[in-house]
Amino acid sequence: MSTVIQNMPFDVDEIRKDFPILKREVNGYPLVYFDNAATSQTPQQVIDVIVDYYSNYNANIHRGVHTLSQEATDAYEQARVKIQKHFNADKSHEIIFTSGTTHGINLVANGFTAILQEGDEIIVSALEHHSNIVPWQMLCERTGAILKVIPMNEEGALIMSAYDALLSEKTKLVFCNHISNALGTINPIEEIITKAHMVGAAVLIDGAQACPHVKPNVKELDVDFYVASAHKMCGPTGVGVLYGKEEWLQKLPPYQGGGEMIAEVTFEKTTYAGLPHKFEAGTPNICGGIAFGAALDYINKIGFQAIQDYEHKLLAYATEKLLQIDGLKIYGTSANKTSVISFNIDGIHPYDIGTIIDKLGIAVRTGHHCAQPIMDYFNIPGTIRASFAFYNTTEEIDRFVEAVVKAKNMLL
Ligand SMILES: *Cc1c(COP(=O)(O)O)cnc(C)c1O
Numbered sequence: 001m002s003t004v005i006q007n008m009p010f011d012v013d014e015i016r017k018d019f020p021i022l023k024r025e026v027n028g029y030p031l032v033y034f035d036n037a038a039t040s041q042t043p044q045q046v047i048d049v050i051v052d053y054y055s056n057y058n059a060n061i062h063r064g065v066h067t068l069s070q071e072a073t074d075a076y077e078q079a080r081v082k083i084q085k086h087f088n089a090d091k092s093h094e095i096i097f098t099s100g101t102t103h104g105i106n107l108v109a110n111g112f113t114a115i116l117q118e119g120d121e122i123i124v125s126a127l128e129h130h131s132n133i134v135p136w137q138m139l140c141e142r143t144g145a146i147l148k149v150i151p152m153n154e155e156g157a158l159i160m161s162a163y164d165a166l167l168s169e170k171t172k173l174v175f176c177n178h179i180s181n182a183l184g185t186i187n188p189i190e191e192i193i194t195k196a197h198m199v200g201a202a203v204l205i206d207g208a209q210a211c212p213h214v215k216p217n218v219k220e221l222d223v224d225f226y227v228a229s230a231h232k233m234c235g236p237t238g239v240g241v242l243y244g245k246e247e248w249l250q251k252l253p254p255y256q257g258g259g260e261m262i263a264e265v266t267f268e269k270t271t272y273a274g275l276p277h278k279f280e281a282g283t284p285n286i287c288g289g290i291a292f293g294a295a296l297d298y299i300n301k302i303g304f305q306a307i308q309d310y311e312h313k314l315l316a317y318a319t320e321k322l323l324q325i326d327g328l329k330i331y332g333t334s335a336n337k338t339s340v341i342s343f344n345i346d347g348i349h350p351y352d353i354g355t356i357i358d359k360l361g362i363a364v365r366t367g368h369h370c371a372q373p374i375m376d377y378f379n380i381p382g383t384i385r386a387s388f389a390f391y392n393t394t395e396e397i398d399r400f401v402e403a404v405v406k407a408k409n410m411l412l
Contacts, residue, residue: 010306010310010390012310012391012393015302015390015391016391018044018045018298018391019041019042019043019044019391020047021033021041021042022041022391025361026358026361026363027359027360027361028361029360029361029362030361031361032361032362032363032392032396032399033363033389033392034362034363034364034386034396034400035363035364035365035385035387036212036232036388036389036392037181037184037209037232037340037369037385037387038365039231039232039237040212040231040232040234040389041234041389041391042234042235042236042295043234043295043298045294045297045298046234046235046236046291046294046295046298049290049294050236050287050291053075053286053287053290054287057071057072057075058072058286058287059071059072060072060283060286061073061076061284061286062277063260072286072290075290075293076284076286076289076290077092078290079289079290079292079293080092080095080097080276080293082296082297083241083292083293083296086215086300087215087216087217087218087226088217088218088219088220089218089219089243090219091246092276093246093249093274093275093276094243094245094246094249094275094276095242095243096241096242096243096244096249096275096279096280097239097240097241097276097280097284097285097289098239098240098241098242099238099239099240100231100237100238100239100240101131101206101207101208101227101229102131103240103242104225104227104240104241104242105131105132105135105175105204105206105227106135106255107242107252107255107279108204108225108227108242108244108252109135109136109138109139110139110255111251111252111253111255112139112173113139113142113143114252115251115252116139116143116172116173117143117145118143118144118145119144119146119170120143120146120170120171120172121145121146121147121166121168121170121171122136122139122140122145122146122147122148122173122174122175123147123148123149123150123163123166123167123171123173123174123175123196123201124136124147124148124149124150124174124175125149125150125152125175125176125177125187126149126150126151126152126158126373126374126377127158127176127177127180127182127183127185127187127371127374128175128176128177128206128371128373129177129181129182129206129208129209129371130370130371131206131370132175132176132177132206133373136175145172148166150162150176152185152374152377154333155185155332155333155334156180156183156185156331156332156333156334156337157185157334157336158185158187158188160188160191163195164195167195167196167198167201168199169199171199171201172201172202173201173202173203174192174193174196174201174202174203174204175203175204175205175206176189176192176203176204176205176206177205177206177207177208177209177210178205178206178207178209178210178216179207179209179213179214179338180209180332180340180371180374181208181209181340181369181370181371182331182340182342182368182369182371182374182375182383182385183332183334183340183342183374184315184332184334184337184339184340184341184342184387185332185334185336185337186210186334186336186337186338188336189221189223190221193205193221193222194222197222202224202225202248203223203224203225204223204224204225204226204227205221205223205226205227206227207226207227207228208227208228208229208240209232209338209340210228210338211228211232211233212232212233212234212299212389213304213307213308213311213338213339214304214308215300215304218243223243224244224245224248225242225245225248226242226243227241227242228240228241230288230291230292233295233296233299234298234299235288235291235292235294235295235296236285236287236288236291236292236295237288238285238288239284239285239288239289239291239292240292242279249275249276249279254272254278254279254281255279255281256281256282257281258281259281259282259283260280260282261273261277261278261279261280261281302390306390307390311339311388311390314339314388314392314393314394315337315338315339315341315388317394317397318341318386318388318397318400318401319341321397321401322343322401322404325401325404325408327345327346327347327408328343328344328345328346328404329343329344329345329346330342331343331344331374331378331380339388339389340386340387340388341385341387342369342383342384342385343383343384343386344380344383345404345408347412348407348408348411349381350366350381350383350384351366351382352407352411353366353384353404353407353411354366354384356403356406356407356410356411357400357403357407360399360403360406361399362399362400364385364400365384365385365387366382366383366385367382368381368382369382369383369385384404386400
């Protein structure tokens with residue numbers, strides 16, 4: 001007899017009950033929240049964990065002998081293990097708590113200052129968020145390394161033959177996002193990682209936008225560094241994760257000095273603590289880390305396959321509806337994309353549409369989405385970006401499309 005393990009049936013109406021914010025009204029209309037690529041909403045299960053922490057066991061970790069401190073330490077370290085399992089890392093000390101993706105990238109970029117030499121090359125993709133561009137430019141300024149860019153095509157997909165041509169024994173580091181926040185493109189990171197390793201380069205993947213939709217397996221990917229933010233995956237702001245292979249984390253120097261990251265301090269010399277504490281100076285976001293663990297429990301219970309299947313339907317539905325609007329152009333049309341739609345309407349500034357539909361209770365993002373090089377490529381000031389999560393519905397998409405049409409009629 002075969003046993004089939006089934007996920008909970010996916011029921012969006014039930015799921016929506018977990019998110020108190022989805023009950024509110026904005027400007028007299030029920031909120032339609034389509035800005036999930038900027039930050040996701042928080043389910044009651046995670047809010048409860050935050051309230052419980054501050055109500056019952058708020059204390060500083062690792063240093064206290066008292067009960068509250070031990071409870072907080074245990075919960076924080078259990079969250080680290082949850083994150084380790086979620087990303088399938090070998091060891092829990094390969095999981096470094098950060099304040100978010102940006103912090104994780106800066107930690108690694110700072111560490112490579114001691115490793116790179118003048119003339120070394122590092123490669124970035126054309127599809128990056130500013131947080132995965134600027135720290136590397138700063139690294140190049142410090143070291144004399146040279147930044148190369150993998151170009152993209154009209155669909156918003158990376159041109160992989162150009163990547164092949166950029167790789168050489170000079171390449172020391174490659175960094176790329178797993179999924180583009182501006183266009184939703186899913187990048188071929190397996191190929192990017194394998195090819196970088198063939199020339200001996202390390203790879204950092206920015207998973208900020210991927211983690212709400214997929215469950216990355218860092219071991220299978222054989223990636224050197226993987227970073228993400230809790231707030232895009234139903235967790236709180238101000239906490240994130242840096243996964244690093246142990247050998248790399250041993251090699252990199254600490255990023256910040258302070259309490260918790262030392263083994264011994266004298267005025268002559270300080271020796272650093274082992275992993276992960278070497279990279280966790282000062283009091284961390286303890287409650288945030290614990291809530292991050294609760295957020296992972298929450299999304300894993302819904303299941304990533306169910307999330308992807310459902311979001312794919314939302315994406316197809318919204319794409320079809322939007323394309324019926326005259327003069328509307330979608331940017332980012334790669335076959336391999338997630339539930340993000342970036343678009344413009346001929347002759348209208350994206351900001352104007354965003355402002356009008358906000359009056360109708362609809363939250364979208366307008367602007368360059370921290371990815372100005374992509375906007376430059378398309379020669380536009382920005383786009384309107386609607387990004388869907390598993391708690392959104394086709395009825396919300398109908399209201400959104402109606403609102404866009406209304407805005408268009410007002411503005412043209
Ligand atoms: C949101 C985002 C970031 C930045 O994340 P923070 O939480 O603001 O540090 C970086 N890269 C991508 C692809 C993102 O979507």
